[in-house]
Amino acid sequence: MTKTEWVGADVIRIDAKDKVRGVLKYMSDLSFPNMIYGAVLRSKHPHALIKKINTKRAKELDGVVTVLTHEDVPGLNGFGIAIPDQPVLCSDKVRYMGDAIALVGAESKEIAERALELIEVEYQPLPVVCDPEQAMLSSSPKVHETGNLHNHVKIERGNVEAAFKEAQVVVENTYFTPRQMHAFLEPESGVAAIDEDKNITIWCGGQHPYRDQLQVARALGMNPRKIRIVNTPTGGAFGGKDEITVQIHLALLVLHTGRPAKIVLSREESVIAGMKRHPMRIHMKTAAAADGTILANEARVVSDTGAYASLGGPVIGFAIEHSCGAYRVENVKLEGFCVYTNNGVAGAFRGFGANQVTFAVETQLDMIAEKLGMDKLEIRKRNALRSGDIAALGHQMEASVGLLRTLEAAENSRLWQLKEEFKAKPSAPHKKRGIGIACSFQGCGLGKGLPDYGAASVELLPNGQFAIGVSCPEIGQGNTTAFAQMAADYIRCSVDDIVVLSGDTGHTLDSGTSTASRSIYTGGNALKHAVQNLHNAISPIAAEILCVPEDDISFGHGKIVSKSCPDKILSFKDIAEYITARGLSIKSEGHFIWPVSETELEGYVGIPHLLYSYITQIALVEVNTLTGETEVIEAVSVPDPGKAINPQGVEGQSEGGVVMGMGYALTEDTIIKEGMTLTRNFSTYILPTSLDMPCKIETIIAEELEPSGPFGAKGIGEAVCVPISPAITNAIHDAVKVWIKQIPATPERVYTALKSREVS
Amino acid sequence: MKKAEPKHKRLISFTVNGDDIEVEISASDRLIDVLRNKLRLTGTKEGCGIGECGACTVLMDGAPVNSCLVPAFQAEGSVIETVEGLDASGKLHPLQEAFVEHTAIQCGYCTPGMLMSALALLREHPEPTREEITRAISGNLCRCTGYHQIIAAIEDASAKMKTTE
Numbered sequence: 068m069t070k071t072e073w074v075g076a077d078v079i080r081i082d083a084k085d086k087v088r089g090v091l092k093y094m095s096d097l098s099f100p101n102m103i104y105g106a107v108l109r110s111k112h113p114h115a116l117i118k119k120i121n122t123k124r125a126k127e128l129d130g131v132v133t134v135l136t137h138e139d140v141p142g143l144n145g146f147g148i149a150i151p152d153q154p155v156l157c158s159d160k161v162r163y164m165g166d167a168i169a170l171v172g173a174e175s176k177e178i179a180e181r182a183l184e185l186i187e188v189e190y191q192p193l194p195v196v197c198d199p200e201q202a203m204l205s206s207s208p209k210v211h212e213t214g215n216l217h218n219h220v221k222i223e224r225g226n227v228e229a230a231f232k233e234a235q236v237v238v239e240n241t242y243f244t245p246r247q248m249h250a251f252l253e254p255e256s257g258v259a260a261i262d263e264d265k266n267i268t269i270w271c272g273g274q275h276p277y278r279d280q281l282q283v284a285r286a287l288g289m290n291p292r293k294i295r296i297v298n299t300p301t302g303g304a305f306g307g308k309d310e311i312t313v314q315i316h317l318a319l320l321v322l323h324t325g326r327p328a329k330i331v332l333s334r335e336e337s338v339i340a341g342m343k344r345h346p347m348r349i350h351m352k353t354a355a356a357a358d359g360t361i362l363a364n365e366a367r368v369v370s371d372t373g374a375y376a377s378l379g380g381p382v383i384g385f386a387i388e389h390s391c392g393a394y395r396v397e398n399v400k401l402e403g404f405c406v407y408t409n410n411g412v413a414g415a416f417r418g419f420g421a422n423q424v425t426f427a428v429e430t431q432l433d434m435i436a437e438k439l440g441m442d443k444l445e446i447r448k449r450n451a452l453r454s455g456d457i458a459a460l461g462h463q464m465e466a467s468v469g470l471l472r473t474l475e476a477a478e479n480s481r482l483w484q485l486k487e488e489f490k491a492k493p494s495a496p497h498k499k500r501g502i503g504i505a506c507s508f509q510g511c512g513l514g515k516g517l518p519d520y521g522a523a524s525v526e527l528l529p530n531g532q533f534a535i536g537v538s539c540p541e542i543g544q545g546n547t548t549a550f551a552q553m554a555a556d557y558i559r560c561s562v563d564d565i566v567v568l569s570g571d572t573g574h575t576l577d578s579g580t581s582t583a584s585r586s587i588y589t590g591g592n593a594l595k596h597a598v599q600n601l602h603n604a605i606s607p608i609a610a611e612i613l614c615v616p617e618d619d620i621s622f623g624h625g626k627i628v629s630k631s632c633p634d635k636i637l638s639f640k641d642i643a644e645y646i647t648a649r650g651l652s653i654k655s656e657g658h659f660i661w662p663v664s665e666t667e668l669e670g671y672v673g674i675p676h677l678l679y680s681y682i683t684q685i686a687l688v689e690v691n692t693l694t695g696e697t698e699v700i701e702a703v704s705v706p707d708p709g710k711a712i713n714p715q716g717v718e719g720q721s722e723g724g725v726v727m728g729m730g731y732a733l734t735e736d737t738i739i740k741e742g743m744t745l746t747r748n749f750s751t752y753i754l755p756t757s758l759d760m761p762c763k764i765e766t767i768i769a770e771e772l773e774p775s776g777p778f779g780a781k782g783i784g785e786a787v788c789v790p791i792s793p794a795i796t797n798a799i800h801d802a803v804k805v806w807i808k809q810i811p812a813t814p815e816r817v818y819t820a821l822k823s824r825e826v827s
Numbered sequence: 828m829k830k831a832e833p834k835h836k837r838l839i840s841f842t843v844n845g846d847d848i849e850v851e852i853s854a855s856d857r858l859i860d861v862l863r864n865k866l867r868l869t870g871t872k873e874g875c876g877i878g879e880c881g882a883c884t885v886l887m888d889g890a891p892v893n894s895c896l897v898p899a900f901q902a903e904g905s906v907i908e909t910v911e912g913l914d915a916s917g918k919l920h921p922l923q924e925a926f927v928e929h930t931a932i933q934c935g936y937c938t939p940g941m942l943m944s945a946l947a948l949l950r951e952h953p954e955p956t957r958e959e960i961t962r963a964i965s966g967n968l969c970r971c972t973g974y975h976q977i978i979a980a981i982e983d984a985s986a987k988m989k990t991t992e
């Protein structure tokens with residue numbers, strides 16, 4: 068590979084300047100003349116039949132422009148990435164408190180909200196289904212007619228029973244994980260407009276504009292081409308804007324009124340109606356030999372997807388795929404259930420099911436190490452997947468495997484090397500310190516059986532700059548900057564000469580989602596092909612101008628040179644002027660289809676993956692033995708993203724991931740009781756603030772280059788928030804000798820565990 | 828036909844980013860509504876509406892306030908500064924420059940509020956300790972960055988502002 072000029076450098080984010088100046092327009096910042104304001108009537112019950120909806124009084128309120136119900140949905144009254152089981156506007160039944168029943172469009176937000184109070188809905192409440200285990204019993208009330216078990220995954224290899232018998236140690240535990248909230252700072256919001264020909268444009272934060280387009284078109288019964296979706300910029304998403312949020316409601320408002328419309332969810336509405344991470348109950352039994360080799364792992368995972376499927380099916384599959392950690396395990400018996408309840412809705416969330424099972428398996432591993440008197444890092448090294456190994460689902464690790472590299476770098480980190488010193492100096496006598504380590508891997512891309520592709524465009528602009536287009540939205544992760552860096556190195560021009568178009572069905576080809584740690588790999592590979600085509604288009608023109616044969620043309624450092632006669636040089640601007648003068652243009656496309664694993668798991672889609680990113684994380688904690696409070700003092704994060712296109716960006720991801728995973732381990736949980744959300748805002752749902760974060764987060768990038776990746780890149784957006792959670796709970800054990808089996812490890816939980824330890 | 832209740836409108840005047848402003852408000856308007864909807868200063872963001880996230884932070888007579896909690900009429904006669912005023916000279920403020928250089932921005936939704944809290948801090952304490960910085964932005968939630976790059980940026984801005992004095 069030729070040396071890169073931009074890839075691997077800390078190039079400044081292309082959107083940074085507009086963001087610090089406050090001039091970048093997020094979707095809710097947009098306004099149009101004659102615009103109406105939308106508000107959504109949500110259910111009053113977590114589970115009920117709808118007997119009657121009367122909108123008459125609301126319609127009569129001065130300033131109300133329209134009140135819409137299920138009768139006004141022209142197409143399919145449903146949405147959902149996997150299956151469209153969530154009504155756009157409910158007709159006969161509500162299944163959670165966020166269910167939408169009616170939609171008001173009014174001259175002002177206040178009027179729209181007042182109108183909501185005038186809509187009369189007659190309900191017949193049904194028993195609330197709140198425990199996923201019980202929901203699976205045939206005696207349970209049904210959330211959906213099809214039954215409460217949405218998806219079931221079962222994988223068996225080898226013979227776990229025999230392994231349990233011959234093992235030196237067997238540990239068996241039940242773990243519980245919380246309903247984490249994405250808590251993006253920008254609530255779900257957007258604006259829409261419609262023209263005389265009924266073409267609709269929707270500006271709304273999201274993660275896959277083309278799928279939004281499809282879902283909107285389906286609900287409206289319209290040709291998708293008449294709908295344009297713009298997702299960039301999005302004020303944070305983390306998976307929580309992968310599903311439809313307000314797009315279809317916006318489309319209905321503009322369709323029925325002919326006027327532009329805006330919807331902005333309040334934070335409370337966002338908490339109640341929006342996606343969450345699946346809470347899981349994980350029963351795990353793990354066996355190991357005397358030398359620490361894992362012999363078998365058995366897991367039973369029950370996942371609460373709430374009222375609707377969204378990506379609950381793929382999430383449980385992903386959880387099962389990752390339930391043995393990034394380790395070699397020959398005997399497995401893994402079973403997962405994704406269950407409907409009336410507990411809100413759960414869907415995609417950074418980590419996609421890996422977070423829950425990683426917490427379980429990484430705790431199991433520490434327990435085994437403890438029993439065997441083994442070093443915690445050593446046991447991970449012993450079992451770490453290597454290239455060519457067979458992973459839990461029986462699939463071969465065909466792509467680059469960087470786990471060992473991350474473990475070695477973690478071992479050499481200052482925190483691990485000096486761990487006894489760090490632990491020896493707690494800030495008060497009643498405080499105890501501990502260090503914990505954990506690893507994980509993260510399947511990149513959508514996995515086997517799901518179409519996964521990308522496309523990109525490159526256009527030579529009249530001024531000699533280039534416009535590149537990739538539709539994976541900029542949700543804050545920095546992919547647009549990385550695309551610019553990769554494009555500049557492929558084209559061989561300055562990164563300052565790249566203009567990036569992003570997340571817009573009107574101006575970018577379909578490159579799929581900004582999810583699944585996939586956008587850098589997909590967009591980069593598509594760009595690579597697009598630039599090859601661009602060079603192929605430029606070469607004959609350059610040859611013509613320079614009067615040399617086409618194969619004599621080469622591209623280097625912002626210029627086009629004749630190989631045989633190096634003083635014959637053109638700039639891209641020369642080419643641009645030449646073609647513009649002749650009324651021509653150069654715009655090329657590149658398409659890329661994801662490679663997939665050779666292993667076929669019959670009956671399942673989305674598993675296994677071919678490509679994984681790897682990571683090891685370490686936490687130093689201090690536990691207050693009087694209050695049970697845990698503070699994370701320092702953390703080390705060692706990701707293997709493949710090539711780090713923008714190291715400073717990877718560091719930012721890593722630090723943000725550590726703090727998000729810390730929240731998951733220690734404070735964050737959306738409490739739903741009997742279908743009612745109790746933690747409705749940031750005073751009860753506790754996000755880490757600047758006062759809570761570790762004083763130091765050291766990120767060590769351990770690049771294991773992936774030959775099929777652009778410049779060797781894979782993806783790292785998700786893995787960074789995963790193993791830190793069990794690293795923290797393992798550190799709590801190291802400090803005070805209690806095993807945390809339920810997160811978040813709140814002060815009450817830790818305190819109770821400390822007390823019961825004293826008793827026993 | 829049921830009529831919407833008539834709104835109590837009144838005129839207030841105050842200064843925003845150095846400009847004298849007179850604007851008609853209704854009793855229920857909050858300062859953030861006036862800034863975003865009437866003056867089209869959409870740099871100030873709304874993340875929660877109830878004083879818990881800091882995305883709406885602006886300076887009111889030099890002090891950081893959550894503009895979602897300030898009734899608009901209270902702004903009468905006050906001096907308001909928003910993110911749009913930071914580079915009024917045509918040049919990025921050192922804080923803005925440092926945020927850019929340190930990638931203290933990801934989705935950017937918390938950024939305007941962060942900048943305003945940081946500005947208030949640096950005016951009060953031109954050479955803050957790390958502890959003071961951490962405290963000054965503790966009311967500003969950021970879900971993306973993990974805060975480190977933000978704190979580094981504020982430290983750097985303080986150093987740069989000192990040398991250019």
Ligand code: FES
Pocket residue numbers: 872873874875876877878879880881882883884893894895896
């Ligand atoms: S919007 Fe004002 S504090 Fe959150």
Ligand code: FES
Pocket residue numbers: 252302303543931932933934935936937938968969970971972
């Ligand atoms: S950068 Fe996204 S919330 Fe701070």
